[in-house]
Amino acid sequence: MGVIRKIVGKRRGVDDLIFDTINVTFMLLLVVVMLYPMLNTLAISLNEATDTVRGGLHILPRSFTTYNYAHVFNEAQIIQAGIISVLRTVVGTGLGVFASAMVAYTISRPHFFLKKFITLAFVLTMYMNAGLIPTYLLNRELGLIGSFWVYIIPGLIGVFNLIVIRSFIEGLPETIFESARMDGAGEFVQFFRIALPLAVPVIATVSLFVAVGQWNQWFDVFIYNSSIPELSTLQYELMKVLQSTNTSGGSAADSFSRSLGGQVEVVTPQSIRAAMTVVVSIPIIMVYPFLQKYFVKGLTLGGVKG
Amino acid sequence: MSQSMNPVEAEKEYKARNKYKAKRGLRYFFRKCKEQKELLFMSVPFLIWLFIFKYIPLGGWVMAFQDFKPAKGFFEQEWAGLDNFRFLFGNERFFEIMRNTLAMSIINLVLGFVTAIALAILLNELRNIAFKRIVQTISYMPHFLSWVVVAGLVSTALAMEDGIVNTILLHLGIIDSPIMWLGVAHYFWGIIGASDVWKSVGWNSIIYLAAMTMINQEQYEAAEIDGAKRIQRILYITLPGIKPVFVILLIMNIGYILESGFEAQYLLMNSMNMDYAENLDIYVLRYGISMADFSLATAAGMFKTIISFIFLFGANKIAEKLGEARLF
Known part of the structure; x- marks a missing residue:
């Protein structure tokens, strides 16, 4: 009871008590609804596949094993896909955020004579999408198909991120830049020495957005590089597993076994899918709570001023 | 008359005239370019990038009026007039697609x-x-998961055997036998809606929470002194407080009215629910990439962008008329 009272807080009347009780109950329900599917998948990934097939597994593994993970990490294709996923996330985020910050800096300068023109040119593209086919043909003409760079270059700058960074730099006191100019600092120096260091909170937010977008992307792999296994990513490999289990009904029907040190361990598409889901999701779930205070601020900036 | 002017005055006049011209002329442009060459150096490469990747593809819309054959060069294509649009709008499947999308x-x-x-x-x-x-923190979490992962979680939760949704409904006695949720086309829209809420409700609430912190706390205190109940305070202070943010987001989202999402539908679609699952984006993908009918797919994509534009400007105009906050 003490815990509940603590959560509910000091009450001021019967009405308030009823409201708070319903509210807190609802929130607890929400937490369960949010967490259950993830914990269930975690349990499946850590449970023996033959045991999972029996059903009734909820949030705790019944017959613990790490074999599903061992199986996932034993596949050369998955290791390769993991490397590409990490690479595209690191390179895509690094280059994308740097480019966005640089352009954002220029269009945040009140004296820049192309400020309006460049801003408009970028913002218009938010609503003017040429569509899949023209984009596909352009990338083909540019020789990006079948290359790693198709993951990086076509989506280099996100307009939303650009606006978020611009709003932040515009909010910095102009006097800092002025005094730097008095000391003879050019635009590059002002960008690298003043704007970038002061914009760390917003850079962190945007980096998180871009990194998550890169890490979670599978569609460009599917469209441009599906015939090149060396350029596949984790999400695309998971997508292929998901599609195959969806069509086959996804159960033990096509399980296969491998002997491991005398003991026979079995994996099913379901257990592999669960283990892969955990592998692709863990990095993000570990990181985002620490950036929470930043992205709340960043989102507000972009939403209100954009 | 100019001959009668003395040279000093003529010079002055010349300068004044040119100064006026220079405000907008090419000379002004080049002078600014020279002055701000560092800023240009930082932005122009990306302006070129923008032009190549976002504006050149718009030229591809020409394909919508052609009978585009990938083997032929761009200028050797045959013109088809409005045939592709005629085929699109005369096609019964297209109406199903539009119905699903909307x-x-x-x-x-x-x-x-x-x-x-x-x-x-x-x-x-x-x-x-x-x-x-x-x-x-927990409510944001699903926002960071990919649709591939979420689609996997959704199909696990909705599984016929041992899926949590069927298990709960059976226990509560709401259904007698498990339902094959993804196998019944009629359920598909609801499943997409629910998945979307699960994934993004926490994230979408951030902006409203931020708007609520801007509301003057004295209003709440005054209302409390006047004896306003909790519900009344929510209805008369909190909701009006977040209205401007709501209106702006609504306008932005109305611009995306034909953007019903692609990944969720594509990943959860199967042969049984396809009639209710296939939307405009999937249609474009199917015709364009799989069947290589570039012209038809481009026409469908172009239609989508134009409708979105009309909706965006329409919503913005209406907000302007109603005296609400607006996007531009």
Whole structure:
């Protein structure tokens, strides 16, 4: 009871008590609804596949094993896909955020004579999408198909991120830049020495957005590089597993076994899918709570001023 | 008359005239380019990038009026006039596609707004800050998962054998036998709506919570002294307080009215629910990439962009008329 009272807080009347009780109950329900599917998948990934097939597994593994993970990490294709996923996330985020910050800096300068023109040119593209086919043909003409760079270059700058960074730099006191100019600092120096260091909170937010977008992307792999296994990513490999289990009904029907040190361990598409889901999701779930205070601020900036 | 002017005055006049001209002329442009060459150096490469990747593809819209054959060069294509559009609008399948697109988009839009605002209000009413933090952090989590992962979680939860949704409904006695949720086409829109809410409700509530912190706290105190109940305070202070943010987001989202999402539908679609699952984006993908009918797919894509533009400007105009905040 003490815990509940603590959560509910000091009450001021019967009405308030009823409201708070319903509210807190609802929130607890929400937490369960949010967490259950993830914990269930975690349990499946850590449970023996033959045991999972029996059903009734909820949030705790019944017959613990790490074999599903061992199986996932034993596949050369998955290791390769993991490397590409990490690479595209690191390179895509690094280059994308740097480019966005640089352009954002220029269009945040009140004296820049192309400020309006460049801003408009970028913002218009938010609503003017040429569509899949023209984009596909352009990338083909540019020789990006079948290359790693198709993951990086076509989506280099996100307009939303650009606006978020611009709003932040515009909010910095102009006097800092002025005094730097008095000391003879050019635009590059002002960008690298003043704007970038002061914009760390917003850079962190945007980096998180871009990194998550890169890490979670599978569609460009599917469209441009599906015939090149060396350029596949984790999400695309998971997508292929998901599609195959969806069509086959996804159960033990096509399980296969491998002997491991005398003991026979079995994996099913379901257990592999669960283990892969955990592998692709863990990095993000570990990181985002620490950036929470930043992205709340960043989102507000972009939403209100954009 | 100019001969009668003395040279000093003539020079002055010449300068004044040129100064006026220079404000807007090429000379002004080049002077500024020279002055601000560092800023140009930092932005122009990316302006070129923007032009190549976002504006040149718009030229591809020409394909919508051609009978585009990938083997031929760009200028050797045969013109088809409006044939592709005629085929599109005369096609019964296209109407099903539009119905699915609009239905899922509107369901997602309405459910998205209602749930996000409701969650923000309820979170705002929590008194224990630590508890509020924990709930918020957990509610954002699904936003960071990919649709591939979420689609996997959804199909696990909806599984015929041992899926949690069927298990609960059976226990509560609401259904007698398990339902094959993804096998019945009629359920598809609801499943997409629910998945979308699960994934993004926490994230979408952030902006409303931020707007609520801007509301003057004295208003609440005054209302409390006047004896306003909790519900009344929510209805008369909190909701009007977040209205401007709501209007702006609504306009932005109406511009995306034909953007019903692609990944969720594509990943959860199967041969049994296809008639209710296939939307405009999937149609474009199917015709364009799989069947290589570039012209038809481009026509469909072009149609989508133009409708979105009309809706965006329409919504903006209406907001302007009503005296609300607007996008531009």
